[in-house]
Amino acid sequence: MIILSVESSCDETAVAVTRDGRSVLADEIFSQADMHALYGGVVPEIASRNHINVISRLADSAVKKAGIEKKDIDAVAVTFAPGLIGALLVGVNFAKSAAMALGVPLIPVHHIKGHIAANYIAFPELEPPFVGLIVSGGNSIIADVRTYTDIRIMGCSHDDAAGECFDKAARVLGLPYPGGKPMDDLAKGGDDGAFNLPRAKIAGHPYDMSFSGLKTAVVNIVHNSQQKGEDLDRASLAASFARAVSDTLVPRTIMAAKELGYDKISIAGGVAANSRIRADFEKAAAKEGLKLYVPPLKLCGDNGAMIGCQGYYEYLAGTVAGPELNAYATMDVDKVHF
Ligand code: KG4
Secondary structure (H helix, E strand, O other), X not given: OEEEEEEOOOOEEEEXXXXXXOEEEEEEEEEOHHHHHOOOOOOHHHHHHHHHHHHHHHHHHHHHHHOOOHHHOOEEEEEEEOOOHHHHHXXXXXXXXXXXXXXXXXXXXXXXXXXXXXXXXXXXXXXXXXXXXXXXXXXXXXXXXXXXXXXXXXXEEOOOOXXXXXXXXXXXXXXXXXXXHHHHHHHOXXXXXOOOOOOOOOOXXXXXXXXXXHHHHHHHHHHHHHHHOOOXXXXXXXXXXXXXXXXXXXXXXXXXXXXXXXXXXXXXXXXXXXXXXXXXXXXXXXXXXXXXXXXXXXXXXXXXXXXXXXXXXXXXXXXXXXXXXXXXXXXXXXXXXX
């Protein structure tokens, strides 16, 4: 089954062509990050307008690179929630029109399920059940991936997402947006024990997380050093910060797998590209005898292939939408409705 898939939930416009969920024939991505860097974060109106500018050309290019013709497309899959509403609407309306014009089914895909599916592309042997950690600019979720389509939230952040926290810490340290990669690079020369940063726990919710205290701590350290005119060891602050985020994510994910009796964990989303977090997961999984699935960097961030992959499994489960499909800014992954 050949699926044309569309992702436009934030500042990446992406269109892919996949076969039977696991095989990627083309994966076209246009990142707007440079356009938003000027403002230090994503400007929703600019994101929507840029999606409109490029989406048709990306789709044509994906079809060409896949070596197929439009008539070979069996279904169109699209991210319909969650995300920036104007940005999502561009992809949803494009996908609706494409499905109608081609006379093929329209498959709605939840963005978080798409991130989990990135691992199915990278690891053909991976099958549910497993524990999935999804850490991006907008979400930090520990999920019980029971089947390809039945996913339950075990824990999530009560405030900022991990990626958002990386971006805010980077901003106060004078690094460009998006700040995760520059923070990762800066941390490499630093001492991760130099700053004692908070690791929040939520009473009675062992899998839930909070990153706002960590963010505030970094902001205060930077401002205090500026006010006192002191030299700040930025590399060590970045390294201590990455360690604090990792200390929040890794033990919770491992504990979830042990509680459920699963032998597999996967990580996904833009923050899964972080070298410290990847290394800590490798060590912890090896220690606990768990098999760890970490997608290649290309599949960590938003992309169209992961939507095509998840779209395939949604289609097999009977999830098809009509032309009334709407987009939703928020929707929990275990309460999907459309
Ligand atoms: O999944 P993604 O591309 O978009 C969504 O938010 O859905 O994730 C983007 C986030 C940004 O906050 C970015 O700073 C972060 O992922 N990120 C990283 C790294 N690369 C990207 N965070 C930490 N370390 C990285 N190497």
